[in-house]
Amino acid sequence: AWNALEVRLYSAAATGSRFLVYVGSENPESAGPDYYASQIRLDFTGWRTLRLPLAELGANRSPRGWQHIDALRFLASGWDNTPHPEAVVVMGDVRLVHAPPVTGPRLSDAEFFAALDLGLPALSAVQAAVAAGDWPAARRAFAQYLRQRTTPRWHVDPQQRPRHASRPAGVDTRAADRVVAHELTSCGIAHQFGPDIDWSINPTPLRYPEWTWQLSRHAIWVSLARAYWATGDETYAREFTAQLRDWISDNPVPVNASGNHVGSRWRTIEAGIRMLGNWPDCFFHFLSSPSFDDDAVVLMVTSMLEHARHLMAHPTGNNW
Numbered sequence: 001a002w003n004a005l006e007v008r009l010y011s012a013a014a015t016g017s018r019f020l021v022y023v024g025s026e027n028p029e030s031a032g033p034d035y036y037a038s039q040i041r042l043d044f045t046g047w048r049t050l051r052l053p054l055a056e057l058g059a060n061r062s063p064r065g066w067q068h069i070d071a072l073r074f075l076a077s078g079w080d081n082t083p084h085p086e087a088v089v090v091m092g093d094v095r096l097v098h099a100p101p102v103t104g105p106r107l108s109d110a111e112f113f114a115a116l117d118l119g120l121p122a123l124s125a126v127q128a129a130v131a132a133g134d135w136p137a138a139r140r141a142f143a144q145y146l147r148q149r150t151t152p153r154w155h156v157d158p159q160q161r162p163r164h165a166s167r168p169a170g171v172d173t174r175a176a177d178r179v180v181a182h183e184l185t186s187c188g189i190a191h192q193f194g195p196d197i198d199w200s201i202n203p204t205p206l207r208y209p210e211w212t213w214q215l216s217r218h219a220i221w222v223s224l225a226r227a228y229w230a231t232g233d234e235t236y237a238r239e240f241t242a243q244l245r246d247w248i249s250d251n252p253v254p255v256n257a258s259g260n261h262v263g264s265r266w267r268t269i270e271a272g273i274r275m276l277g278n279w280p281d282c283f284f285h286f287l288s289s290p291s292f293d294d295d296a297v298v299l300m301v302t303s304m305l306e307h308a309r310h311l312m313a314h315p316t317g318n319n320w
Contacts, residue, residue: 004099005052008092011042017076017084018042021052024071025063034063035071038257039079041313042087051099056254058261104252105302109135112302116142122149143294146301147287154280156229158287164232173236176227179220180239186215197243199250199265209262216247216265218278225285237291240282244300253306258314268311269320275307 007021023036036057040050054066074091076083105112113135118127122145129138147158178185182193187210191203202212221240228236251265259266283300286292 002096002098003054004097005054005057005094006097007040007050007052007094008047009040009050010047010090010092011044012088013042013086014045015042015084015087017087018081019074019076019089020079020081021057022071022073022075023057023069024073025065025068026070027062027064030062032061034061036060036063036066037079039081039314040256042084042089043313047092050256051097052256053099053102053254056257056259056264058257058259058264060261102252103250104248105299105306106252106255107302107306109138112298112305113138113142115305139298140294142301143297146297154284156281156284158284161229161285161288162232167231167233171227171230173227173231173233175223176236179224179243180235184215184220186211197246199247200263202263212263212265213267213270216251216270217273218247218282221282222278225282228289229285234289234291237286237289240286241292241296244282244296248299248303253303253310259310260314260316266310268314268316271307271311272320275304275311279304279307 005021005023018039018041021038021040025034025036027034036054036059038052038057072094075081076087113126113130116123116126118130123142125141126138126145129135129141178190182195182197183190184193184197185191187204187208189204189211191201199216200212202209204211221243224236224240227233228240247265254264254266257266258268259271260268279300287297
């Protein structure tokens with residue numbers, strides 16, 4: 001009946017330090033501690049209620065399951081955490097709750113537009129719409145600005161997209177056509193989805209976790225972008241836009257969690273790889289498409305902002 005852990009906290013100072021919520025679920029058949037966990041960042045002051053969806057508490061080793069919980073701990077040291085001398089935390093209520101389903105993006109229009117520098121002269125129409133609280137007009141104006149600006153530049157210029165009078169002969173679009181048919185490949189293994197794509201599943205025989213993780217790197221979408229550029233066929237732009245909307249809706253950014261656990265679509269290496277190339281590559285290939293409409297353009301940029309904040313909150317090293 002419960003799907004989230006709710007914690008009431010008081011933080012004396014926004015130190016930026018972290019502590020770990022440790023939910024033990026010991027498995028006698030596994031060596032070492034078995035548990036679920038989430039990091040909480042002290043980036044606030046005063047009282048705050050944090051809701052931690054159980055699905056976002058990463059499983060470590062082989063916990064028995066949520067029906068076998070034997071410990072709840074709050075740890076300020078270990079797991080790359082060091083107690084901060086100015087960090088003072090007061091614990092209030094800790095309880096299990098049932099939270100209604102959440103869809104992405106988590107940012108509202110007001111929160112997204114508040115993150116922009118609306119003082120830029122090129123954004124004057126956006127600023128006027130925001131001041132009036134007219135969010136549809138703000139989205140239209142911002143999308144128009146993105147389509148018309150000349151900098152920053154990507155590897156392709158949306159204004160230079162070839163305008164084909166008809167579909168050219170001999171273009172190999174087989175990879176993109178499989179994506180349109182919802183035959184999606186990750187780690188070299190293809191899976192045929194139905195009308196709806198479940199981004200959380202793992203269809204591999206041995207439950208290889210990289211399949212789920214790497215599917216959400218979205219290299220599959222780049223094939224749609226290349227096919228659209230080469231043919232001008234709006235089928236590829238419509239499919240990209242539909243899959244983009246579906247992914248963002250079905251996969252809201254985690255709250256107070258890195259997403260670095262099995263089954264997550266927000267593991268930070270995937271989030272970084274998406275932002276490194278695949279998402280901007282698709283963004284600029286499709287920006288001049290009528291199928292990639294104003295709302296979809298702003299939706300994608302809103303998710304880019306959520307990606308940036310997620311990666312800044314959960315920095316990693318080495319090849320990540």
